[in-house]
Amino acid sequence: MADSGPWLTIVGISEDGWDGLTAPARAAIEAADSVMGAPRHLSLLPERGAARRIVWPVPFADGVPMLLDRRGERVVMLASGDPFWFGAGSVVTRHLEPGEWIAHPAPSTLSLAAARLGWSVETIRSVGLHARPIETLRPHLAPGRRVLALMRDGAAVPGLAAWLVDQGFGDSVLTVLEALGGPRERVRRTTAATLDWADIAHPVAVAIEPAGDGRALPCASGLDDDWFAHDGQITKRPVRALALSALAPRAGELLWDIGAGSGSVAIEWLLSDPTTRAIGFERDPDRLARARDNALRLGVERLELVEGDALDRLADRPHPDAVFVGGGLSRPLVEALRGLPRCRLVAHAVTLETEALLAECHARFGGELLRIELAQARPLGTKRGWKASYPIVQWRVAW
Structure with missing residues (x-):
């Protein structure tokens, strides 16, 4: 003993x-x-x-x-x-x-790799791809970044290279580091587009220096709408940026996205910090599948999605730090959310009926009420004019 x-x-x-x-x-x-x-x-x-x-x-x-x-x-x-x-x-x-x-x-492999490459450890973005999808790398693909990916085995490395080519980053320099620190150590350098080795040994890590014509994900909130597949049911870029500013994500926090649609708000919440979490509630199974695909493609597969009416599915979920309701707010939903301790709520309204409900809630519970009116320049005959979008009313409150 x-x-x-x-x-x-x-x-x-x-x-x-x-x-x-x-x-x-x-x-x-x-x-x-x-x-x-x-x-x-x-x-x-x-x-x-x-x-x-x-x-x-x-x-x-x-x-x-x-x-x-x-x-x-x-x-x-x-x-x-x-x-x-x-x-x-x-x-x-x-x-x-x-x-x-x-x-x-x-x-660690990180320390050994940095010593071989001459990289400062604090500047490296590290990703473990042993059992995670390769798309986890997507937020880190930007010129000037240095990324170290721990791979499942040697056979996974050509798949990584092919995926980088598909993303438009075929010019990325890849340093393949095998069995670091031992007698089998080998370090080789190539590009994603030209990697053709079939003898890569385990354990293996790949250092990536992104380069090419691929799109880099911006660091600020409010991604262009074309980053997301959607059927028109999406919180548009300017409004989404205002929503995320109001939600104010912080490290380690959990978001409930009620009426997730394309998942754009929850996905950007998750992109804000690797420790954030999000649960999306969506009635429509097609939109739910689309949100799941969007999350995976943008490297935040940790988005949890729940099918069904939110009021029926909120019970037994971990308490959120913030809730976003992009549409469809109702009195019963407000009452259910009122029971959440220490929670921030941001709700949007487009219809007159929901706008009236937000005005009533603002009068009863306080917070901030904001009317957002946007217009975009559009052709008007041979000239241009402003085409207004439906105004959005945003209610922001904490309790």
Whole structure:
């Protein structure tokens, strides 16, 4: 049985194996009753010691109960490099109490890649594509960016290159970094359009320097409408920019987008920060599917979508920090939203009936009421004139 103190030691192991481990990490492995890890990690250890070697299963989540069942033993869990950088460390430690574990990280792939490339770590955008769609990269494709993508395996790299070409970034310089830090290390450089290697080894990361004629996603709110597939049911760019300004997304916050339509407001909320979350409610299944496709294409697949009437589907959802109602606000919905603690609400109205409801709500509950009138220049005979859009009334309130 383990002595008092941590029963689990999380050891980061690099491609140089035993030789690259710190003295405390080696001591933990030599004293362990069990060592758990992927076959590749276990193969990096010498055949020594009496510890039982346990292969971590696939999918990864299946191994967590196996690990927790060994409480009371001295257990070492092996993970790649720094276990808390796109690694398994946080997945495991969320099930443990402070004092039950200790970690000995090794240099991360990010650090090793930066050392090979001469890049400043703080300037690199890092993306883990082990089990996430390749479109996760989309917000980071802009000239001047430096991106490091951790790949599932070597076979996934040509797919990455082909996708970059499809996005108009075929001129991007790709540095393929294989088995960093070990005897199999190899670093090669090419472009997305010309990559034709079939011998890329695992583990592998790809450093991307975006270049080409592809469109870069702006950093400001209010993307052009043509970024989104829609059937006309979309909060238009200027109004969407005003809505997002009123919603004021902050890191880690959750948005409810009621009547999501094309998903444009929720998607831009998610693009504002990688820690934000959003749930979209939409009755129409075709619009729901379109919103899902838009979210995936723009790299925010974490948008959660719920089909059905929002009033029927709000129960048991995590409480939002902000709610956007793009249309269809009703008294019952207002009353339901009034029960949410510490919440910001932004609602838009186009029809006279909903505008009257917003005026009534403003009188009862306070907040800000804003009338938005927009007009665009359009041909008028041989000259030009202003064509007005329907005015939008925005109610913004916090309770």
